[in-house]
Amino acid sequence: MKEIHNYIDGRFVSGGHEFPDINPADGSVIAQVCEAGEAQVDQAVSAARRALRGEWGRLGTAERAASLHRVAEAIEKRFDCFVQAEVADTGKPISLARKLDVPRAVVNFRVFADLLKTAGLEAFQTNAPNGKNALNYAVRKPLGVVGIITPWNLPLLLLSWKVSPALACGNTVVVKPSEETPATAALLAEAMKEAGIPNGVYNVVHGCGPGSAGELLTQHPDVNAVTFTGESSTGSAIMKSASSTVKPISFELGGKNAAIVFADCDFEAAVCGLADAVFLNSGQICLCTERLYVERELFNAFVDALREKAESLIPGWPLDGQTNLGPLISGQHREKVLSYYKLAAEEGAAIITGGGVPIFEDQRTRGFYIQPTILTGLPEFARCVKEEIFGPVCHIAPFDEEEEAIAMANDSHYGLAASIWTGNLKRGHRVAQQLNVGTTWVNCWFLRDLRSPFGGAGLSGIGREGGMHSLNFYSELNNICIEL
Numbered sequence: 001m002k003e004i005h006n007y008i009d010g011r012f013v014s015g016g017h018e019f020p021d022i023n024p025a026d027g028s029v030i031a032q033v034c035e036a037g038e039a040q041v042d043q044a045v046s047a048a049r050r051a052l053r054g055e056w057g058r059l060g061t062a063e064r065a066a067s068l069h070r071v072a073e074a075i076e077k078r079f080d081c082f083v084q085a086e087v088a089d090t091g092k093p094i095s096l097a098r099k100l101d102v103p104r105a106v107v108n109f110r111v112f113a114d115l116l117k118t119a120g121l122e123a124f125q126t127n128a129p130n131g132k133n134a135l136n137y138a139v140r141k142p143l144g145v146v147g148i149i150t151p152w153n154l155p156l157l158l159l160s161w162k163v164s165p166a167l168a169c170g171n172t173v174v175v176k177p178s179e180e181t182p183a184t185a186a187l188l189a190e191a192m193k194e195a196g197i198p199n200g201v202y203n204v205v206h207g208c209g210p211g212s213a214g215e216l217l218t219q220h221p222d223v224n225a226v227t228f229t230g231e232s233s234t235g236s237a238i239m240k241s242a243s244s245t246v247k248p249i250s251f252e253l254g255g256k257n258a259a260i261v262f263a264d265c266d267f268e269a270a271v272c273g274l275a276d277a278v279f280l281n282s283g284q285i286c287l288c289t290e291r292l293y294v295e296r297e298l299f300n301a302f303v304d305a306l307r308e309k310a311e312s313l314i315p316g317w318p319l320d321g322q323t324n325l326g327p328l329i330s331g332q333h334r335e336k337v338l339s340y341y342k343l344a345a346e347e348g349a350a351i352i353t354g355g356g357v358p359i360f361e362d363q364r365t366r367g368f369y370i371q372p373t374i375l376t377g378l379p380e381f382a383r384c385v386k387e388e389i390f391g392p393v394c395h396i397a398p399f400d401e402e403e404e405a406i407a408m409a410n411d412s413h414y415g416l417a418a419s420i421w422t423g424n425l426k427r428g429h430r431v432a433q434q435l436n437v438g439t440t441w442v443n444c445w446f447l448r449d450l451r452s453p454f455g456g457a458g459l460s461g462i463g464r465e466g467g468m469h470s471l472n473f474y475s476e477l478n479n480i481c482i483e484l
């Protein structure tokens with residue numbers, strides 16, 4: 001049986017308790033994963049601390065940028081290995097891993113390398129009231145050792161989106177990938193080695209959250225900052241454990257994202273765009289849409305068209321190029337999503353399509369597939385309209401007035417993303433500017449420029465990453481004031 005090891009100070013380290021890495025398509029065991037205990041987390045943090053003082057800490061920005069480009073090349077060289085590992089761990093369709101996950105990881109390293117080379121610094125010439133003149137300028141220094149904790153939905157993509165700016169800023173990192181999807185973080189260690197990244201700069205510890213590697217990392221006194229993507233409730237637990245040592249935190253958390261569809265939209269484009277927004281990656285993307293508000297005159301036609309899209313999805317084997325609907329990540333997560341399907345019926349929803357589990361006559365019966373599901377008829381206060389489900393499911397409600405749609409879209413404790421579908425761009429701007437979210441798309445979805453700010457309002461997060469926002473989070477600014 002294959003083993004996935006921790007990666008500490010440039011070496012793969014085995015030992016300790018092991019847990020299985022499960023293939024969600026058929027429930028088979030892909031590998032045994034070595035869980036890092038307290039001693040190993042400690043070793044990883046110490047290695048990262050030493051590396052800050054070594055060769056890595058002495059590199060200039062141009063050399064660090066070149067190192068990140070070499071990491072990007074090393075991933076590209078093993079592109080198929082990364083794709084296979086991501087597909088096996090997540091069950092996502094191979095077409096998606098090829099098109100989104102792995103290429104996006106490569107681009108993350110390239111974008112932050114280039115940004116680092118071109119990023120300027122703030123400078124102010126000061127004329128103080130006492131007549132003195134001074135020059136103020138800020139220099140960027142690394143935060144130190146950054147703890148990075150990531151989820152299972154886009155494992156390599158979300159990991160690289162944090163590792164690349166953290167390294168660009170001269171930090172060293174200890175990453176704790178999701179226990180469900182440990183493989184690509186380990187493969188990235190091989191790419192780091194190949195790219196000549198010094199030992200201790202990138203470390204991986206495997207395990208779960210509470211009482212395991214995740215919590216050990218966030219409460220470690222020698223970790224200088226924590227960046228986390230995952231559920232809002234986990235964010236709250238991490239905030240508590242990081243608070244005793246007052247670490248800076250950056251949180252990208254859950255969402256209950258809305259879409260507003262106006263009758264003047266390009267109907268086909270809206271249906272196709274929203275079919276992706278609801279069902280891509282089996283609805284397991286933080287940006288996926290779970291609440292749709294459709295202008296009443298379009299409502300029936302829209303529900304019918306989205307139903308057709310849902311029913312045409314192919315829940316095949318992930319490695320089959322035709323498959324466009326993979327399983328959910330785990331049996332436990334499927335139970336959670338199915339409990340919402342059941343709750344929806346209890347809350348009085350009309351189930352337009354789906355609501356259960358697809359039938360197979362092969363090993364997929366042991367996998368965690370679920371039917372894509374469309375609900376209508378729920379009141380806005382229903383739990384299925386309020387709580388993040390994180391599956392291939394949405395609720396569609398009609399609206400009559402623009403203000404009403406905005407009010408319903410904003411009536412959420414979350415505030416990650418939204419989309420607006422309209423042929424009237426003036427309205428697009430007007431509505432977008434009233435939504436309380438971190439990202440609003442008009443006539444598109446998940447079209448992301450890596451330089452633009454990314455994060456959420458309310459329960460959806462703290463802070464922004466992306467472009468300069470990432471460089472600012474991952475660096476400590478030292479403002480230097482010189483009297484002239």
Ligand code: NAD
Pocket residue numbers: 149150151152153158176177178179207208209210213214215218229230231232234235237238252253254255285286388390416456460461
């Ligand atoms: P999760 O919060 O259960 O786990 C995420 C990571 O945190 C895992 O590595 C886990 O082991 C670790 N963890 C759990 N408890 C911990 C603790 N107490 N201390 C330290 N680490 C701990 O999330 P998930 O189920 O892996 O991912 C799905 C969730 O992530 C959804 O809510 C989704 O919306 C959210 N998400 C948000 C974004 C975003 O950018 N806003 C992106 C992707 C996913």
Ligand code: 6OH
Pocket residue numbers: 104153154157284285286287448449450454
């Ligand atoms: C959340 O699940 C995914 C976020 C991904 C990005 O923001 C991106 O630009 O790749």
